[in-house]
Amino acid sequence: MRARAEDLRRDGRRIAVVPTMGALHDGHLALVRHARARADIVILTLFVNPTQFGPTEDLSRYPRDEVGDLAKARPAGIDLAFCPPASAMYPAGAQTFVEVRDLQQPMCGASRPGHFAGVATIVSKLFNITLPHLAVFGEKDYQQLAIIRRMVRDLDFDIEISSVPIVRESDGLALSSRNAYLTPEQRTAALALSRGLAAVETAFRAGERSSAALLAAARAPIESESLARIDYVELRDADELTPFATTVDRPAVLALAVVVGATRLIDNRVLE
Numbered sequence: 001m002r003a004r005a006e007d008l009r010r011d012g013r014r015i016a017v018v019p020t021m022g023a024l025h026d027g028h029l030a031l032v033r034h035a036r037a038r039a040d041i042v043i044l045t046l047f048v049n050p051t052q053f054g055p056t057e058d059l060s061r062y063p064r065d066e067v068g069d070l071a072k073a074r075p076a077g078i079d080l081a082f083c084p085p086a087s088a089m090y091p092a093g094a095q096t097f098v099e100v101r102d103l104q105q106p107m108c109g110a111s112r113p114g115h116f117a118g119v120a121t122i123v124s125k126l127f128n129i130t131l132p133h134l135a136v137f138g139e140k141d142y143q144q145l146a147i148i149r150r151m152v153r154d155l156d157f158d159i160e161i162s163s164v165p166i167v168r169e170s171d172g173l174a175l176s177s178r179n180a181y182l183t184p185e186q187r188t189a190a191l192a193l194s195r196g197l198a199a200v201e202t203a204f205r206a207g208e209r210s211s212a213a214l215l216a217a218a219r220a221p222i223e224s225e226s227l228a229r230i231d232y233v234e235l236r237d238a239d240e241l242t243p244f245a246t247t248v249d250r251p252a253v254l255a256l257a258v259v260v261g262a263t264r265l266i267d268n269r270v271l272e
């Protein structure tokens, strides 16, 4: 892969990479189209990264469909796909990890210890292998995007990071490979996430700036859904991910993780 990327760079081609764990849906394809419009060569990576899964998480049952993924990605405009086996990415003896110290602590980092070190490490490795000028990520994984932006800045990666807004089903549910785990009943219950975000947005637009009141507005529709259990609902500075003491006086992100049945779903809304 790197030899191909080096050749393409030598020929003056602008390379974009779209890192994914596969089980592609329209959210991923929006990333591919975004990359297609901004680069000469689009590389899709498909890799279910074991180091970002905790010991009790869904690594073994995470949906995998490489053939189906490539069939969807080709018409969306990829030139190359990089689908390495785990043994190639983590040969025996690998012991170096990338950590973005503060941004990785709260929210998903608190619920999933080690998750973001796994993410930052695999993204660094994929950058070093695919040699992109541009890398495209979704805003659905808001904390991940913040971490990667900071990592690129801190470690002097010469790579532009570009983001794509959250792609949703028509009823508001954010697309996710994990939605495939939901029963029809759980699928309906999962709408509590986007209802919570809609409630907080309505309150914010009406002028509410109390952090506690905005958090309460987001929690109410989720707490009234019996199949949903809140992992976290947080309102934080949009860049630094620090909490607000009382009043929201800077751009903010309302981020949430909710477990529906056994499936953990995340979503977010920027308030500014």
Ligand code: AMP
Pocket: 019, 020, 021, 022, 027, 028, 030, 031, 136, 137, 138, 139, 140, 141, 164, 165, 166, 167, 168, 174, 175, 176, 177
């Ligand atoms: P994943 O395969 O879930 O690790 O996601 C790969 C990339 O797709 C990440 O940059 C995600 O943020 C992005 N992504 C996943 N779901 C969505 C969505 N519904 N809308 C936009 N981007 C998404």
